[in-house]
Amino acid sequence: MVKTAKKVNMFRLALRRGIKYRMELTDDDRLCGFGGGYFAWLAPVFDSMDQGGTWHRLRLAGIFENCKYEVLAAAADADLREEMEDGGLTFPQKAEILKQYSWIRRVNTDDMLLHELTGRYLWVMISVSGAAADSRFCLEGFQAEFPWQSFSEYLPEIYQEEGRNSFFERYMAALQSMYEDLEKEVDHIPEYLDYELTSEENLHAFSEWTGGWARDREFTSGQLREVIRNLQRIQSGRGTKSVMRDMVYLVTGREARIIEYFKWHDWMKKSKGLLEEYERLFGKREDTFTVLIDMADPGMEISEEKLRRFLEDFTPLGMCCNVVFLDWNSHMDTHCYLDQNSCLSVPEFGDAGGVVLSENYILG
Known part of the structure; x- marks a missing residue:
């Protein structure tokens, strides 16, 4: 309905280019402060390239707890960079310079109209004034929109006679802001539905829409995005070895080997002496398959109980899943200095008599 406004975003990297007093810039490019006293930040000037240009709206993003914050916005056709970047002037002195031009000041307001401002440059x-020792704030930045626009432009001319910044125009601006915010949400619906771009809280909703596969599971946001990315292949290949290997790697960070009953049992019939030991490892029933996970490989911490419950979702109907964790073991003689996975044994003598290593060497 309304014309698309131009926007200037002062977030993240833009915060570095401003002039700050007592505020600390975090590693993720946010301005923070703690305790009482006075804090200030002057944003880098924005040049609209429009002499005598108008301004529409400013929205501030941040968290302020137990403190008062004040936003001073000013516009001028004159370039005031020399005065504003003068290190010899205090912030209150710079504020007085800005007030010589069109300006607006709001306290504890994160959404404000800039209809009173006229000028090419925006400052x-x-x-922030901390009220106590436990006062804290975190400033993420702000967005300014220009040029001025109003719903009153779409009404009969009689409603436009009072001009910009009149009571009726400000009244219409409240409805206009609600409409613009709703329109912005609608415009961003494709981003909300994009699993690569959407926020973490939306990922759990996506899992519910696609079958509730993440319910009662402790997936990270990266794991959720990976599953959604390959969901068609995972769902169509549920119960297959390849999908099960991929899912084990997703939640453990380790490669898994899957051994089916017939692959070892038919071969082990030739060595019946070890058959009992193999049955202890791989199971005695034909409906059992075994997932071997090498714990020597680097990966994430594993809860055996959670992993077993997780694998149940990918186990074919009527089959049983046996999980075996492989870890390093050391066999030593009568002395051992290891705390775990070690066995003491007495070495035995071996008879190597008559064994020929080559045509020149004979043992025994």
């Missing part, structure tokens, strides 16, 4: 100064 924004944000100051």
Whole structure:
């Protein structure tokens, strides 16, 4: 309905280019402060390239707890960079310079109209006053929109006579802001539905829409995105060795080997002496398959109980899953300095008499 406004975003990297007082820049490019006293940040100037240009709206993003914050926005056709970047001037002195032009000031307001401003250059100064030792804030940045626009432009001319910044125009601006915010949400629906771009809380909703496969599971956001990316292959290949191997690697970070009953039992019939030991390892029943996980490989911590419950979702109907964790063991003689996975044994003498190593060497 309304014309698309131009936007200037002052987030993340833009926070580095501003001038700050007592605020600390975090590793993820946010301005934070703790305790009482005065904090301030002057945003880098924005040049609209429009002499005598108008401004529409400013929205601030941040968290302020037990403190007061003030936003001073000013516009001017004159380039004030020399004065604003003068290190000899305090922030209150710079604020007085900005107030010589069109300006607006709001306290504890994160959404404000800029209809009173006229000028090519936009300056924004944000100051915070901590009330106590436990005061804290985290400033993420702000977004400014220009040029000025109003729903009153779509009404009969009689409603436009009072002009910009009139009571009726400000009244319409409240409805306009609600409409623009709703329109923005609608425009971003494709991003909400994009599993690569959407926020983490939406990923669990996606899992419910596609069968509730993440319910009662402790997936990370990266694991959720990986499953959604390959969901068609996973669902169509559920119960197959390849999908089960991929899912084990997803939740453990380790490669798994899957041994089916017939693959070892038919071969082991030739060596009946070891058959009992193999049955202890791989199971005695034909409906049992074994998942071998090498714990020597680097990976994530594994809860055996959670892994077994997880594998039940990918086990074919009527089959049983046996999980075996392989770990390093050391066999030594009568002395051992290891805390775990070690066995003491007495070495035995072997008879190598008559064994020929080559035509020149004979043992015994």
